[in-house]
Amino acid sequence: MNSWLEITQLQKKIDDFHLGPINLQIEPGTITALVGNNGSGKSTLLKLIMNLANPDMGNIKVFNKFVYGQDESWKDKIAYQAQTPIGYNPYTGNQLKSLIAPLYPNWDDTLFVDMVHSFDIPLHKRYGKLSQGVQQKLNLALTIARNTPLLLLDEPTSFMDIPSKKRLVDILVDWMDRGDHAIIFAGHQAEDIMKLADYLTVLRNGTMVGTFEKEELTATYMHYWLKEPLGKMSIPGEISREIKQLVSNQPAATEQFFHENNVAWTDRKALDLDEIITYLLQEGKDGYINDGNDVIGS
Numbered sequence: 001m002n003s004w005l006e007i008t009q010l011q012k013k014i015d016d017f018h019l020g021p022i023n024l025q026i027e028p029g030t031i032t033a034l035v036g037n038n039g040s041g042k043s044t045l046l047k048l049i050m051n052l053a054n055p056d057m058g059n060i061k062v063f064n065k066f067v068y069g070q071d072e073s074w075k076d077k078i079a080y081q082a083q084t085p086i087g088y089n090p091y092t093g094n095q096l097k098s099l100i101a102p103l104y105p106n107w108d109d110t111l112f113v114d115m116v117h118s119f120d121i122p123l124h125k126r127y128g129k130l131s132q133g134v135q136q137k138l139n140l141a142l143t144i145a146r147n148t149p150l151l152l153l154d155e156p157t158s159f160m161d162i163p164s165k166k167r168l169v170d171i172l173v174d175w176m177d178r179g180d181h182a183i184i185f186a187g188h189q190a191e192d193i194m195k196l197a198d199y200l201t202v203l204r205n206g207t208m209v210g211t212f213e214k215e216e217l218t219a220t221y222m223h224y225w226l227k228e229p230l231g232k233m234s235i236p237g238e239i240s241r242e243i244k245q246l247v248s249n250q251p252a253a254t255e256q257f258f259h260e261n262n263v264a265w266t267d268r269k270a271l272d273l274d275e276i277i278t279y280l281l282q283e284g285k286d287g288y289i290n291d292g293n294d295v296i297g298s
């Protein structure tokens with residue numbers, strides 16, 4: 001299959017921070033969440049994809065074109081929302097729209113107007129005078145309405161209130177349904193928007209922990225409550241334990257062990273996504289890890 005985005009052995013060093021090697025492929029119809037602790041390199045990776053920073057090693061291809069090559073036709077097919085756009089402050093929403101819309105042949109004005117109404121964005125006010133949440137909403141309207149196949153969003157909801165995040169989820173679901181699209185977004189926690197993701201690419205301090213299918217991941221982590229304390233026995237799949245509790249990332253092997261060793265458990269519960277992400281971001285608790293070479297997508 002022809003990936004829309006193909007990242008191979010990408011590495012970048014900034015002072016004492018080292019990103020990579022990153023291997024990632026994005027297929028049409030997929031939503032990928034880029035998850036990591038603060039300073040793990042999420043924004044840097046998005047900037048590298050947009051050719052706003054130069055890699056030290058490795059390759060990035062967007063729609064089969066190297067992003068640092070002469071042919072820049074890939075830029076028409078990708079829309080990027082930076083965490084803080086530069087140069088927007090003096091302009092009103094109306095002015096920004098008239099500057100941006102003509103650059104994108106597939107600009108969806110109906111979608112833009114719908115988002116403006118839905119988020120109640122005052123287009124006559126200067127961007128710099130808007131609250132951070134409203135700036136983020138305007139920024140999203142100006143980015144999503146470009147209606148490019150590939151959408152990159154850097155922490156799109158960090159300043160948004162809960163109802164607005166829910167509204168954005170509906171907008172993105174609808175947008176995904178209305179064409180051949182793919183989204184990559186960077187985020188911290190399992191917020192509403194994370195529910196949208198098909199895949200999670202996890203970065204820990206610049207190191208790629210792996211790319212995981214979300215459904216698979218949420219089915220993999222299990223919390224057990226036990227009848228008796230475990231003592232010193234080592235349990236397959238164990239990633240953490242308390243006196244009468246255990247968390248496993250190989251529930252089948254764990255339960256087999258319980259069965260064979262007469263360990264009685266009274267209850268079990270699948271971990272929430274934010275708990276799983278917390279485990280994945282803890283040093284040395286890789287759990288269900290691949291080598292970062294996974295090919296994702298349908």
Ligand SMILES: Nc1ncnc2c1ncn2[C@@H]1O[C@H](COP(=O)(O)OP(=O)(O)OP(=O)(O)O)[C@@H](O)[C@H]1O
Binds near residue numbers: 036038042043045
């Ligand atoms: N322009 C820059 N100059 C110096 N260091 C930089 C620059 N850009 C990024 N870095 C460093 O690169 C590392 C990764 O930063 P990056 O912003 O990519 O992380 P992040 O995962 O997006 O973080 P956050 O969740 O806090 O937004 C950090 O250590 C940061 O200090």
